[in-house]
Amino acid sequence: MMLKLAIASLWNRKLTVTLTVLSIAVGVFLLLGVEHIRSEAKNSFSKTVSGVDLIVGARTGPLNLLLYSVFHIGNASNNISWQSYREFSQKPEVAWSIPISLGDSHKGYRVVGTSRDFFEHFHYGQKQNLAFKSGRAFDSVYEAVLGAQVAKTLDYQPGQSITLAHGIAKVGFSKHDDKPFIVTGILAPTGTPVDQAVYVSLAGIEAIHINWQGGVHIPGRSIGAEDALKHDLTPKSITAFMVGLNSKISLFSLQREINNYRDEALVGIMPGITLMELWQMIGALENILQLISILVLFATLMGLSTMLLASMKEREREMAVLRAIGAHAGSLFFLIEIEALVVTVTGILVGSTALCIALLTARTELSEQYGLFIGINPFTPLTFQYLLGILAVSFILALLPSISAYRNSLGSGLVVRT
Amino acid sequence: MTDFDYALDLQNVSFSWHKRQAPVLQIAEWRVEPGRRIFLHGASGSGKSTLLSLISGILVPASGQIKVLGTDLTKIGGMARDLFRARHIGVIFQQFNLLPYLSVEANINLAVKFGKRHGTNHNDIGVLTQRLGLDRSILTHKAGQLSVGQQQRVAVARALINHPELIIADEPTSSLDSDTRDEFMRVLLESAALNRTTVIFVSHDKSLGHYFDQEISLHDLMQAGESKA
Numbered sequence: 001m002m003l004k005l006a007i008a009s010l011w012n013r014k015l016t017v018t019l020t021v022l023s024i025a026v027g028v029f030l031l032l033g034v035e036h037i038r039s040e041a042k043n044s045f046s047k048t049v050s051g052v053d054l055i056v057g058a059r060t061g062p063l064n065l066l067l068y069s070v071f072h073i074g075n076a077s078n079n080i081s082w083q084s085y086r087e088f089s090q091k092p093e094v095a096w097s098i099p100i101s102l103g104d105s106h107k108g109y110r111v112v113g114t115s116r117d118f119f120e121h122f123h124y125g126q127k128q129n130l131a132f133k134s135g136r137a138f139d140s141v142y143e144a145v146l147g148a149q150v151a152k153t154l155d156y157q158p159g160q161s162i163t164l165a166h167g168i169a170k171v172g173f174s175k176h177d178d179k180p181f182i183v184t185g186i187l188a189p190t191g192t193p194v195d196q197a198v199y200v201s202l203a204g205i206e207a208i209h210i211n212w213q214g215g216v217h218i219p220g221r222s223i224g225a226e227d228a229l230k231h232d233l234t235p236k237s238i239t240a241f242m243v244g245l246n247s248k249i250s251l252f253s254l255q256r257e258i259n260n261y262r263d264e265a266l267v268g269i270m271p272g273i274t275l276m277e278l279w280q281m282i283g284a285l286e287n288i289l290q291l292i293s294i295l296v297l298f299a300t301l302m303g304l305s306t307m308l309l310a311s312m313k314e315r316e317r318e319m320a321v322l323r324a325i326g327a328h329a330g331s332l333f334f335l336i337e338i339e340a341l342v343v344t345v346t347g348i349l350v351g352s353t354a355l356c357i358a359l360l361t362a363r364t365e366l367s368e369q370y371g372l373f374i375g376i377n378p379f380t381p382l383t384f385q386y387l388l389g390i391l392a393v394s395f396i397l398a399l400l401p402s403i404s405a406y407r408n409s410l411g412s413g414l415v416v417r418t
Numbered sequence: 419m420t421d422f423d424y425a426l427d428l429q430n431v432s433f434s435w436h437k438r439q440a441p442v443l444q445i446a447e448w449r450v451e452p453g454r455r456i457f458l459h460g461a462s463g464s465g466k467s468t469l470l471s472l473i474s475g476i477l478v479p480a481s482g483q484i485k486v487l488g489t490d491l492t493k494i495g496g497m498a499r500d501l502f503r504a505r506h507i508g509v510i511f512q513q514f515n516l517l518p519y520l521s522v523e524a525n526i527n528l529a530v531k532f533g534k535r536h537g538t539n540h541n542d543i544g545v546l547t548q549r550l551g552l553d554r555s556i557l558t559h560k561a562g563q564l565s566v567g568q569q570q571r572v573a574v575a576r577a578l579i580n581h582p583e584l585i586i587a588d589e590p591t592s593s594l595d596s597d598t599r600d601e602f603m604r605v606l607l608e609s610a611a612l613n614r615t616t617v618i619f620v621s622h623d624k625s626l627g628h629y630f631d632q633e634i635s636l637h638d639l640m641q642a643g644e645s646k647a
């Protein structure tokens with residue numbers, strides 16, 4: 001009965017109540033959103049690469065190397081020579097290596113030049129192998145493998161012919177359209193940046209750049225796709241490479257060796273450690289965001305309490321009527337508390353729904369632009385603790401108007417003095 | 419609940435709004451027999467509404483005894499007083515008797531719920547409103563949309579729904595025009611007579627006095643007490 005009464009009374013004050021509900025919804029949206037993205041981002045970041053002991057690239061900040069080699073964010077400032085790669089990949093302590101050559105794209109998706117070792121040795125998540133959803137790895141020069149998301153978004157099947165574009169802009173203006181590639185396989189989804197790329201052989205990358213120099217097509221020197229095969233397609237340089245070791249014992253000595261390499265300025269990073277550094281950087285920011293969102297929510301709940309308190313004056317008659325027909329002063333206390341909780345619960349529902357919708361719409365954007373893979377379900381046991389906390393705070397803050405209703409109704413008679 | 423000699427039995431009642439102030443109300447003795455209809459008048463600010471609040475158990479006196487229908491309200495707890503009021507006393511104010519955002523039926527039903535009279539149903543409410551000269555279709559209307567005269571009749575319906583033995587009315591006609599006022603008085607007193615309900619009616623309008631068994635001014639009530647004391 002009190003719940004019905006509370007809802008009817010709130011409905012009678014639709015405008016202010018709606019505004020309060022919306023402000024609480026915004027607070028809930030912020031808090032849950034920050035919390036969700038925080039945990040999902042951490043999860044998503046830490047599972048992008050696994051089982052890789054070292055990533056080696058031209059000397060640059062470790063973070064930068066990690067970002068462009070694994071997350072496909074940003075660009076390499078320099079390449080490394082094929083000789084350096086050969087030298088390190090053939091060391092006895094190295095079990096396997098994956099070369100990576102970046103710089104081209106297909107419809108906005110990065111093209112990664114690599115070797116078949118990539119499909120065999122690259123791991124993500126809990127040491128999970130890459131798997132083919134359909135088709136097979138590339139074999140010859142003009143063959144390509146698609147990440148799951150690329151195939152899905154562009155609706156490609158094996159057998160599809162694609163052309164690569166120079167550069168990574170979504171609308172590459174210089175195209176390698178004289179040398180089309182055939183899709184031979186599509187990878188199973190991984191929920192990592194692997195899904196967002198096109199994979200071709202290093203020879204393929206080399207072939208499409210034969211008549212190019214410094215990023216520009218040299219006019220008059222067109223070499224057909226068939227003719228290109230007659231050239232030596234061994235790359236002269238690559239962007240980076242990943243290394244797996246036979247034994248972790250050699251990890252630090254190899255890293256030192258790479259960092260002190262005389263012929264070329266190289267840097268070798270341990271992806272796990274760099275991920276953690278990245279995480280710490282982002283984590284500090286996210287702590288601040290979380291604190292802000294908690295404060296915002298607190299402010300909106302104070303707003304709720306203020307709204308209820310401000311309404312007490314105009315509702316004196318309502319309270320007097322309820323008292324006259326037999327309501328206890330305590331019932332009025334609970335009436336106000338119930339109103340506060342109804343508003344809060346509605347705010348929570350609106351906020352969470354909005355969050356789900358927002359996550360659903362922002363998902364593709366986040367994964368394509370930032371390599372962040374965010375689940376669309378923001379509810380975890382922790383969120384429910386948060387929501388209980390919000391209800392508790394709302395209850396406590398609503399004590400003020402509730403107690404005021406209680407005391408007023410005890411201290412005044414039947415008739416409201418005007 | 420029938421074994422009482424007086425519907426109302428006040429002894430040495432004293433009440434003040436603030437602890438250190440002189441009491442606004444001091445009544446040495448006031449007894450009202452069951453079924454009597456009392457017209458209480460008095461100067462503005464003399465304490466009529468305060469007295470009704472005491473009788474209905476919303477306020478408690480600083481000292482003295484207030485026996486309503488044989489129950490001493492000063493001897494029972496707050497919750498018990500509230501339930502007692504819900505079940506045995508019908509209250510009608512000058513205005514704003516109803517929650518404007520609820521339907522007429524919901525307003526009346528609220529009194530049923532607080533009185534815990536589970537037997538009362540939709541039809542009882544319909545019959546009662548009809549008897550008070552209201553159309554049944556009005557039950558679904560929002561109370562706030564009714565005319566003042568209609569609202570006051572709904573207030574009577576609500577006051578009567580739990581079959582109270584006592585009705586207290588605080589200037590219920592002062593916002594009505596003379597025609598609706600006479601109609602209101604007729605409806606109220608006829609309904610009260612039906613169950614021999616005791617009525618305490620407060621008004622400034624002495625022309626209404628002829629409807630009642632007894633007219634008394636609060637001033638006299640307090641004086642009577644003093645001379646007796």
Ligand SMILES: Nc1ncnc2c1ncn2[C@@H]1O[C@H](COP(=O)(O)OP(=O)(O)OP(=O)(O)O)[C@@H](O)[C@H]1O
Pocket residue numbers: 411412413415417435442460461462463464465466467468469
């Ligand atoms: N809630 C309250 N708090 C403090 N003092 C009050 C309160 N209600 C009434 N009073 C005071 O108690 C006194 C009696 O007021 P009351 O309302 O009972 O008079 P009344 O006879 O009903 O007047 P009226 O005819 O104008 O309705 C007045 O002096 C009034 O100022």
Ligand SMILES: [Mg+2]
Pocket residue numbers: 415466467468588
């Ligand atoms: Mg009064």
